[in-house]
Amino acid sequence: MLSKNASTQYPINTQLASRWSGRAYDPEKNLSSQDLITLAEAARWSPSCFGDEPWRLIFCDKATNEAAWLNAFNCLVEGNQSWAKDTPVIVIILSDSLFSQNEKPNRWGSYDTGAAAMSLCVQATEMNLMTHQMGGFNADKVKQLFNIPDRYSPMAMMTVGYQMAKENIPDDMKERELADRQRKPLGECFFDGVWGKGIG
Numbered sequence: 001m002l003s004k005n006a007s008t009q010y011p012i013n014t015q016l017a018s019r020w021s022g023r024a025y026d027p028e029k030n031l032s033s034q035d036l037i038t039l040a041e042a043a044r045w046s047p048s049c050f051g052d053e054p055w056r057l058i059f060c061d062k063a064t065n066e067a068a069w070l071n072a073f074n075c076l077v078e079g080n081q082s083w084a085k086d087t088p089v090i091v092i093i094l095s096d097s098l099f100s101q102n103e104k105p106n107r108w109g110s111y112d113t114g115a116a117a118m119s120l121c122v123q124a125t126e127m128n129l130m131t132h133q134m135g136g137f138n139a140d141k142v143k144q145l146f147n148i149p150d151r152y153s154p155m156a157m158m159t160v161g162y163q164m165a166k167e168n169i170p171d172d173m174k175e176r177e178l179a180d181r182q183r184k185p186l187g188e189c190f191f192d193g194v195w196g197k198g199i200g
Contacts, residue, residue: 015125018125019122019124024168030062039160054112075092076134076136076137089161090160093113095109096151113155121158130162134158137154139153
């Protein structure tokens with residue numbers, strides 16, 4: 001797998017440093033059912049408010065359920081479809097807007113669902129898989145095609161698969177795939193005790 005370790009200001013966990021959102025997937029490599037279960041298990045153990053587990057993830061595997069995969073693919077915007085066509089798995093990530101224990105609004109549901117998605121991504125990195133989370137999709141179409149109950153909101157979609165060998169990456173994708181990863185300086189977004197006073 002192409003290594004694109006983050007150039008961190010301070011040392012961090014190896015999986016966090018090596019996780020990145022590539023787009024060049026190997027169309028010849030599928031995931032096993034055990035791979036998908038392992039990814040789901042990692043997401044399952046994420047933290048959530050009151051332990052309510054508001055996340056719901058739909059795994060659409062091209063190899064075992066092409067109809068579901070096509071439905072998910074057709075919900076993506078054209079720009080994402082241009083490269084997601086090679087991914088073996090598309091995951092739909094939804095959040096419950098209500099607490100299961102009392103049916104009251106859960107304003108932390110989307111926050112907790114994001115944590116579950118990140119747990120999945122870190123686990124995927126451990127397994128030498130690549131993930132790419134996307135906001136470019138039609139949420140109404142997702143709800144229609146997948147019969148989603150009203151209380152659940154589509155938060156994101158994610159591709160999962162094996163990275164294409166570096167020598168096989170098409171020319172029109174190389175610049176973006178091979179570019180160095182960038183982040184704002186630590187002190188621009190993380191503060192020490194008061195707004196605007198950068199930490200680190």
